Amino acid sequence: MYPILTRGYLAALLLAWALSGCAGAKPQPAPTLYQQLGGEQGIHAIVEDFAYRLADDPELVGFFANTNIDYFVGSLADYLCVVSDGPCVYQGAPMDKAHQHMGIHEADFNRLVDALQATLLAQPISASARNQLLKRLAAQHAAVMRYQ
Amino acid sequence: MARRISRWGRRLALGITALLAAALVTPVQAGSRLLGTGGVTQIEGAAGGGLSPWGVLAGTASDTEVAVTVAASEAWLDDYGLRVRGVGVNWHDRVELSYARQRLALDTLGGVLAQDIYGVKLRLFGDPLYHPWGSWSLGVQHKRLDQGQALARAVGAKSTQGNDLYLAGSKLFFDAVAGRNLLANLTLRSTRANQGGLLGFGGDRDSGRSLVAEGSMGLFLTPAWVVGVEYRQKPDNLGFAQEQAWQDLFTALFLTRHLSLTGAWLDLGDIAGLENQRGGYLSLQLAL
Numbered sequence: 001m002y003p004i005l006t007r008g009y010l011a012a013l014l015l016a017w018a019l020s021g022c023a024g025a026k027p028q029p030a031p032t033l034y035q036q037l038g039g040e041q042g043i044h045a046i047v048e049d050f051a052y053r054l055a056d057d058p059e060l061v062g063f064f065a066n067t068n069i070d071y072f073v074g075s076l077a078d079y080l081c082v083v084s085d086g087p088c089v090y091q092g093a094p095m096d097k098a099h100q101h102m103g104i105h106e107a108d109f110n111r112l113v114d115a116l117q118a119t120l121l122a123q124p125i126s127a128s129a130r131n132q133l134l135k136r137l138a139a140q141h142a143a144v145m146r147y148q
Numbered sequence: 149m150a151r152r153i154s155r156w157g158r159r160l161a162l163g164i165t166a167l168l169a170a171a172l173v174t175p176v177q178a179g180s181r182l183l184g185t186g187g188v189t190q191i192e193g194a195a196g197g198g199l200s201p202w203g204v205l206a207g208t209a210s211d212t213e214v215a216v217t218v219a220a221s222e223a224w225l226d227d228y229g230l231r232v233r234g235v236g237v238n239w240h241d242r243v244e245l246s247y248a249r250q251r252l253a254l255d256t257l258g259g260v261l262a263q264d265i266y267g268v269k270l271r272l273f274g275d276p277l278y279h280p281w282g283s284w285s286l287g288v289q290h291k292r293l294d295q296g297q298a299l300a301r302a303v304g305a306k307s308t309q310g311n312d313l314y315l316a317g318s319k320l321f322f323d324a325v326a327g328r329n330l331l332a333n334l335t336l337r338s339t340r341a342n343q344g345g346l347l348g349f350g351g352d353r354d355s356g357r358s359l360v361a362e363g364s365m366g367l368f369l370t371p372a373w374v375v376g377v378e379y380r381q382k383p384d385n386l387g388f389a390q391e392q393a394w395q396d397l398f399t400a401l402f403l404t405r406h407l408s409l410t411g412a413w414l415d416l417g418d419i420a421g422l423e424n425q426r427g428g429y430l431s432l433q434l435a436l
């Protein structure tokens with residue numbers, strides 16, 4: 001009897017330990033895209049690099065001739081934060097209104113996406129995070145081009 | 149075979165040097181669509197994979213731009229050697245005009261077959277990146293067999309020229325496999341061509357048109373490097389020998405906006421009674 005009881009007691013202990021262990025290792029929530037992009041710092045780095053690329057592009061820079069760059073950079077950071085499920089509030093205009101009557105052609109749109117991809121390639125982020133962000137932004141194409 | 153490869157190798161080396169030089173000194177502005185979204189030059193001259201035309205147009209030209217592509221391709225099969233020279237023009241990402249010259253050397257049977265292919269492709273709507281359905285195009289390929297007409301007729305072909313009509317769609321899926329982007333293509337083609345037209349059009353077994361399906365998938369391992377598979381169904385019109393689907397595994401490297409290199413492993417099935425034609429494929433494309 002005694003050894004069996006002991007064994008049963010041991011087994012119960014092991015079971016309890018295993019269960020508590022399982023309960024302790026709560027499945028981690030998958031990191032949000034915002035986290036994968038490096039959070040606030042990561043998005044700051046993305047927006048800064050991107051702004052330099054826009055400034056260096058002879059075709060794209062013209063669109064920003066009358067833009068308050070400090071405001072634009074801040075607003076774009078908020079936008080990317082929200083799009084990537086981060087804890088921010090975007091207070092700018094919706095995408096169709098924000099870009100209306102700028103005369104943006106498909107060629108300009110593609111140039112901008114190419115510049116953004118180059119920015120993302122230069123950051124220490126995964127291919128998945130890069131392509132997921134491109135996917136979410138590409139979905140805004142119809143809105144951005146609505147009133148051109 | 150070895151001698152032919154080395155001769156071709158020398159010519160390829162010369163060609164690459166010339167194209168590289170041209171690509172480096174060219175003042176022409178490249179298009180602005182993302183690299184690789186215009187595919188490469190398929191064996192009939194249209195923008196596509198190696199075997200199938202895709203729903204996108206040549207090069208990377210967008211709505212305000214014009215792109216020109218020039219390609220040289222070569223396939224080494226067990227009993228045949230295929231050479232293709234192609235040129236394509238993409239006007240404003242709306243219309244693509246193309247011309248290709250195909251030359252098939254019958255290494256085992258002896259002789260040469262050759263045809264000219266004039267292509268027009270119209271993009272109906274969409275975009276591979278931004279439109280939920282991708283980019284869809286309608287195309288025509290007018291093919292004229294000019295060398296080997298007697299052979300084509302001898303094996304039962306009804307004519308030596310024909311028109312292929314096709315509808316093709318291409319869509320890029322972001323973050324699809326292991327975080328990478330996947331380009332999927334579907335083509336439906338109405339054709340009478342035997343072995344793409346090199347054995348003429350229509351046949352003793354079936355002289356009418358067939359509706360065939362072609363498909364391919366390419367995974368962009370990096371934004372400039374894609375690997376994938378292709379499949380192309382074909383009619384089986386001739387009584388003297390069966391014809392099977394073509395398929396391949398391919399990889400393409402977009403070295404710059406002006407230069408891409410494609411390599412593939414082909415499985416073209418039986419051709420003119422010679423079984424299991426497999427082999428390598430190399431294609432070089434220069435884009436302006």
Ligand code: HEM
Nearest residue numbers: 063064067075076079092093098104108109112137140144
């Ligand atoms: C998916 C694509 C795009 C996204 C997600 C995007 C996002 C944004 C955001 C969030 C703002 C700030 C708006 C505000 O605060 O009210 C903005 C402003 C701006 N965008 Fe875009 N944009 C896109 C494409 C483009 C393109 C293709 C161009 C031109 C080639 C462009 C040019 C501008 C300009 C010039 C401004 C500043 C407008 C101003 O001065 O008020 N954008 N964009």
